[in-house]
Every structure is written in C-alpha cells, then in structure tokens.
Amino acid sequence: MIGPADIEASTQPATDAGLAFRRHDHSNCCGGLIARADELAAERGLKLTPVRRRALEILLEEHRALGAYEVLERLAGEGFGNKPPVAYRALDFLVENGMAHRIARLNAFMACMHPGDDHTPMVMICRACRSVAEAPAEPVAAAVAESAASAGFAVEGTVVEALGLCSACRARGEV
Amino acid sequence: MIGPADIEASTQPATDAGLAFRRHDHSNCCGGLIARADELAAERGLKLTPVRRRALEILLEEHRALGAYEVLERLAGEGFGNKPPVAYRALDFLVENGMAHRIARLNAFMACMHPGDDHTPMVMICRACRSVAEAPAEPVAAAVAESAASAGFAVEGTVVEALGLCSACRARGEV
DNA sequence: TCTTGACTGTTACATTATAACATATGATAT
DNA sequence: ATATCATATGTTATAATGTAACAGTCAAGA
Ligand SMILES: [Zn+2]
Ligand SMILES: [Zn+2]
Ligand SMILES: [Zn+2]
Ligand SMILES: [Zn+2]
Numbered sequence: 001m002i003g004p005a006d007i008e009a010s011t012q013p014a015t016d017a018g019l020a021f022r023r024h025d026h027s028n029c030c031g032g033l034i035a036r037a038d039e040l041a042a043e044r045g046l047k048l049t050p051v052r053r054r055a056l057e058i059l060l061e062e063h064r065a066l067g068a069y070e071v072l073e074r075l076a077g078e079g080f081g082n083k084p085p086v087a088y089r090a091l092d093f094l095v096e097n098g099m100a101h102r103i104a105r106l107n108a109f110m111a112c113m114h115p116g117d118d119h120t121p122m123v124m125i126c127r128a129c130r131s132v133a134e135a136p137a138e139p140v141a142a143a144v145a146e147s148a149a150s151a152g153f154a155v156e157g158t159v160v161e162a163l164g165l166c167s168a169c170r171a172r173g174e175v
Numbered sequence: 176m177i178g179p180a181d182i183e184a185s186t187q188p189a190t191d192a193g194l195a196f197r198r199h200d201h202s203n204c205c206g207g208l209i210a211r212a213d214e215l216a217a218e219r220g221l222k223l224t225p226v227r228r229r230a231l232e233i234l235l236e237e238h239r240a241l242g243a244y245e246v247l248e249r250l251a252g253e254g255f256g257n258k259p260p261v262a263y264r265a266l267d268f269l270v271e272n273g274m275a276h277r278i279a280r281l282n283a284f285m286a287c288m289h290p291g292d293d294h295t296p297m298v299m300i301c302r303a304c305r306s307v308a309e310a311p312a313e314p315v316a317a318a319v320a321e322s323a324a325s326a327g328f329a330v331e332g333t334v335v336e337a338l339g340l341c342s343a344c345r346a347r348g349e350v
Numbered sequence: 351t352c353t354t355g356a357c358t359g360t361t362a363c364a365t366t367a368t369a370a371c372a373t374a375t376g377a378t379a380t
Numbered sequence: 381a382t383a384t385c386a387t388a389t390g391t392t393a394t395a396a397t398g399t400a401a402c403a404g405t406c407a408a409g410a
Binding site: 122127143146157159161162163167 | 196279280297299301302308310311312314315317318319321322323325326327328329330331332333334335336337338339340341342345
C-alpha cells in the first residue's frame with residue numbers, strides 16, 4: 001500500500017532526503033519527474049530528445065548510480081546508437097541542465113530528484129545496495145564556503161559525497 | 176625571503192589551509208613531511224619502501240594533483256617499474272595509510288599535509304593552476320553527518336572537493 | 351529553396367584502472 | 381644454515397571509462 005508520505009515524497013523536494021532508500025510509489029515518482037523534465041525543457045527552450053528522455057527514464061527507473069556504459073547498453077538495446085558518445089552526450093546534457101548528477105566517486109550518474117532547483121546536492125551512496133539519494137546541501141555548502149574563504153579560495157562548484165550504509169540496508173542487518 | 180608564517184605552515188597543521196597556494200619554504204615543507212612519513216611508518220610497522228617513499232616525494236614536490244600515470248612516468252624514469260600497477264600500488268599504500276589523498280573529481284592524487292591525523296579532508300582544487308590544498312573539514316563533516324542522519328544514513332566516509340580559483344590565481348588576475 | 355545549427359551516429363583513440371601470475375626479498379622457525 | 385612464509389615488486393594482458401573528429405540527418409528560419 002502506498003501511504004501519504006510516498007505521495008508527498010514526489011512533490012515536496014525539501015523533505016525527501018533519502019527517498020531512494022524508502023518504500024515509495026516508484027512509477028509515480030518516475031512519471032512525475034519525467035513530466036517535470038518536459039516542463040523544464042519547454043520553459044527553457046531545451047530539447048529533451050528521445051535519447052535524452054530515455055536516458056533520464058533509465059536513471060529514474062533505478063534510483064541507483066549507473067555507469068555511462070550501463071546506460072549505453074540499455075539505449076543500444078532500444079534502437080539507439082551503441083557507441084560511447086551516444087550515452088555520454090545524453091548524460092552530459094542531463095547533468096548540464098540539472099536533470100541528473102554525476103557521482104565523481106563512482107564514475108556514474110543518477111537522476112536528479114529536484115530538477116530545476118539549480119542545486120549542487122550532497123549525495124549519499126550506499127555501499128551495500130549501491131542506491132543513491134540526494135540530501136539538502138545548503139549547510140554543507142556553507143561550511144565548505146567558510147573553510148575555503150579562510151584560504152582565499154573562491155568556490156565555483158563542489159563535490160560532496162557521503163559513503164556508507166542506507167537505512168534500508170542497516171534495517172536489513174547489513175554490516 | 177622565508178618568513179615566520181612559512182615555517183609555521185609546515186609545523187602547525189591547523190593553520191595551513193591553503194598552504195599550497197602561498198609562497199613558502201617548499202624544500203622545508205617537503206623534507207618535514209617525508210620525515211613525518213618515516214616516523215609514522217616506524218610507529219605503525221609500515222614499510223615505506225623506496226617506490227612508496229619516492230612516490231610520496233613526487234607528490235610533495237608538486238603541491239598539485241598528479242595522475243597515477245604522471246607519477247608512474249617519473250618513477251619509471253628513476254629505474255622503478257614502468258607498468259601501471261607499480262604506481263597504483265604505491266599510491267594506494269599512501270592513501271590507505273593517510274600519507275596521500277585521492278581526488279575523485281580529477282582521478283588524481285595529492286600528498287597529505289597532515290599525515291597521521293586520520294582525517295578526511297576537504298580539498299580545494301584550482302582550475303587555473305591545478306594546485307590543490309587541504310582545508311579543515313570538521314565543520315563540513317558535521318554538516319554532512321547531520322544531513323545524512325535525517326535520512327537514516329550512516330556515514331562511513333566522505334568526498335568533499337571544492338573547485339574554483341585559488342588566491343594566487345585570483346591575485347594574478349585569472350578569471 | 352537553401353543555409354544554418356543542433357542532434358545523432360560512427361570511427362578511432364586516449365586515459366584510467368585492475369586481474370593474474372612470476373620473481374625477488376627479507377623475516378621467521380626449525 | 382636453510383626451509384618456509386609473507387610481503388613487495390615487476391610483468392603481461394585486459395577491462396573500464398572517456399573524447400576528438402568527422403559524416404549524415406533534420407528541422408527552423410532566411
Ligand atoms: Zn538534484
Ligand atoms: Zn543500501
Ligand atoms: Zn591530509
Ligand atoms: Zn591557482
């Protein structure tokens with residue numbers, strides 16, 4: 001059964017930290033985010049072409065970090081090109097336009113859960129199930145900015161990734 | 176001329192954020208850190224063998240992120256093996272033992288400026304000169320831990336990297 | 351219609367990283 | 381002393397990740 005919290009999760013970005021780690025109406029959250037991506041593209045005059053749209057769907061279907069070659073494999077299986085640039089270009093488009101994030105530590109990509117926010121998220125990566133989730137990064141960004149400022153460093157971007165065990169895996173007794 | 180601040184920088188870890196970005200007595204700071212690495216190895220029963228020691232020196236000589244193959248090239252030029260595992264093994268040893276850090280965003284490595292602290296640092300990466308520096312990460316780590324906790328996520332490690340312009344490059348009018 | 355620019359696809363290659371096995375070396379233990 | 385063992389080094393070969401450069405497609409605008 002799908003409870004109110006699940007519905008809320010797909011519409012209340014500020015409260016969905018760890019969504020990927022919880023039970024939720026997945027088809028709903030995916031559909032909602034694809035719709036949101038279409039809106040964004042329309043608003044901004046971007047072209048969410050078939051490959052790009054499908055790449056985003058693939059990321060959304062997983063709530064998990066996927067390597068470019070994993071995405072490529074699926075795209076190729078659906079009739080798109082099967083050469084690396086096909087995947088990298090689609091993924092780069094999604095990242096540049098805030099619809100996906102690159103995870104440096106994993107050399108992988110994930111769908112963004114708040115497209116349009118123009119945020120640099122903090123990403124949590126579960127080492128047991130490899131699922132990933134975004135968490136609010138404002139406090140972290142502030143701390144980074146402060147440390148950097150005292151070194152005279154002008155921050156233009158950040159990579160903040162936490163590695164560990166998600167709540168589901170801990171509940172399941174994972175060590 | 177080498178001023179007091181430069182001396183201090185190599186012996187007062189808590190105050191050296193951004194050291195790499197400033198003028199300082201470089202041979203002094205390198206020598207001191209090699210000596211510190213020797214101490215650490217002795218304390219912990221680690222073997223800082225010739226390749227490992229040389230790999231660390233190479234990183235120290237640069238105050239800059241070096242790719243594994245850059246390190247390999249130098250090692251090979253000095254009579255060590257010239258196959259990738261030679262560099263990767265030395266670098267992995269240094270990272271595992273807190274004498275160097277891996278920079279996820281650059282697929283590169285840097286010498287640690289506070290070996291023995293057992294810290295996960297925040298790293299600042301200058302896009303103009305590619306120099307890197309560590310900054311205190313406690314406030315950042317705290318913010319990360321707090322965000323993660325509200326998602327039920329147990330943090331075991333973090334990657335915190337800031338990209339931007341260092342003070343030297345800004346002073347030099349870099350945009 | 352004809353350009354033009356953006357998108358897709360391909361070839362070919364560059365860069366980063368690891369598995370697996372062989373050899374050397376130094377520290378026990380007999 | 382010498383056999384044994386663990387650790388470290390070196391090699392071959394290959395995997396995984398990422399890009400440069402160019403050719404064909406297609407739709408929007410001159
Ligand atoms: Zn996001
Ligand atoms: Zn998990
Ligand atoms: Zn350090
Ligand atoms: Zn710089």
